[in-house]
Amino acid sequence: MRTPGPANWSIDIDDPVVGVGEFVMADEAAYCALDRRLGYAELSLRRETVAARLSVVDVADVGSFTPQYRDQLGIDDCRGAVRLVGGGLGQFRAGVWASPVAEPDRQALITELVRQAVDEARRDGAAAVSPFVGAADLAAFTSAAEGVRTRAQASWCSLPIGAAGDIDEFIDGQERKCRQTWRRDQRDAERLGLTHEVVPIVDEHLRAAAPLVAEVAQRNGLDEHVRIAQWRVKNYLRRPGHHFLIRSSAGGQALAYTVCRRWGGTLDAHTVGIDGQTPHRRSVYHFAAYLAPLGVAISAGLRRLDLGLAHEQPKLVRGCQAEPMWFVDYRVS
Numbered sequence: 001m002r003t004p005g006p007a008n009w010s011i012d013i014d015d016p017v018v019g020v021g022e023f024v025m026a027d028e029a030a031y032c033a034l035d036r037r038l039g040y041a042e043l044s045l046r047r048e049t050v051a052a053r054l055s056v057v058d059v060a061d062v063g064s065f066t067p068q069y070r071d072q073l074g075i076d077d078c079r080g081a082v083r084l085v086g087g088g089l090g091q092f093r094a095g096v097w098a099s100p101v102a103e104p105d106r107q108a109l110i111t112e113l114v115r116q117a118v119d120e121a122r123r124d125g126a127a128a129v130s131p132f133v134g135a136a137d138l139a140a141f142t143s144a145a146e147g148v149r150t151r152a153q154a155s156w157c158s159l160p161i162g163a164a165g166d167i168d169e170f171i172d173g174q175e176r177k178c179r180q181t182w183r184r185d186q187r188d189a190e191r192l193g194l195t196h197e198v199v200p201i202v203d204e205h206l207r208a209a210a211p212l213v214a215e216v217a218q219r220n221g222l223d224e225h226v227r228i229a230q231w232r233v234k235n236y237l238r239r240p241g242h243h244f245l246i247r248s249s250a251g252g253q254a255l256a257y258t259v260c261r262r263w264g265g266t267l268d269a270h271t272v273g274i275d276g277q278t279p280h281r282r283s284v285y286h287f288a289a290y291l292a293p294l295g296v297a298i299s300a301g302l303r304r305l306d307l308g309l310a311h312e313q314p315k316l317v318r319g320c321q322a323e324p325m326w327f328v329d330y331r332v333s
Contacts, residue, residue, distance in 0.1 A: 021097035023240065023263055024090065028055045030239040031090035037064050043113045052109035055087035055095030056117050058126065068222050073131045074153060074327045081126035085117045088132040092309040093156060096137055107140040114144035118330045130328040141328045149329040154310035155322035161303050167295050178319040185291045188283040193250045196292035201243050206230050209245060209257035212273030233259050233271065246296060248288040256288035265303040269293035290318055
């Protein structure tokens with residue numbers, strides 16, 4: 001069954017066991033609703049006591065995306081109409097969900113949905129690709145068509161927190177190299193007098209955070225104007241989750257902002273802005289991107305810190321788990 005827009009199902013974002021697939025799909029639908037160029041739908045099927053759902057995003061003309069955005073998605077060589085099977089725009093992860101079932105049966109359900117999505121795209125003359133498929137679902141996606149090509153993308157990184165009562169307890173439970181990295185972060189923060197506080201996403205704080213977010217985006221090769229950065233961060237309020245900023249300061253001066261959202265038992269620290277004039281940029285970044293979000297997550301009793309796609313090495317040395325993402329290309333050579 002094909003449902004235009006999000007399916008008529010809801011998730012409880014405060015439920016500590018809400019599934020990743022459910023949340024990613026809800027977020028993808030909300031993300032696409034903010035952009036007229038994107039058409040969101042869900043494919044679903046049900047067999048007796050099991051069911052599955054798959055996000056699909058249709059782009060009428062991928063040329064409307066900037067070259068940097070096309071490159072980030074891995075679709076810089078696509079032209080005209082494109083179908084993103086599984087989506088992947090909201091969180092750089094495919095939106096796919098299946099009810100609890102044995103793995104071979106789950107794979108078969110997902111494969112059937114992916115095959116339907118690809119067949120529809122080919123019938124309509126659109127290129128079909130899946131930009132960000134997790135390693136666990138790769139076989140299900142690649143089994144959907146003949147001649148499928150794949151290439152490795154970056155990895156999605158998450159930090160398991162467990163039931164740590166404070167940061168020191170968490171660090172003490174890590175392996176030696178991770179402990180050393182976190183302790184260095186703590187020493188640098190203490191030396192620089194860095195502190196953090198949670199502030200709401202309101203205009204006053206957005207005006208202060210946006211130039212810093214744009215600065216980091218530009219350092220990463222994305223030509224983002226300050227007003228676009230402010231608009232982008234503010235639009236998170238229209239997406240699932242509890243959204244807020246972490247402001248990192250020293251001597252009363254704000255040096256960094258981290259844009260976060262809480263859902264289920266997870267804190268997603270997804271966007272960081274740094275004052276480009278600070279003389280200790282690396283230490284401030286490590287504090288704003290890792291140490292401050294970890295402290296907020298532990299204080300809130302959360303069990304996982306999501307640190308997103310790419311830049312894996314500094315995340316891995318702090319104990320993150322990395323899930324490789326794959327680009328799947330269904331276009332006929």
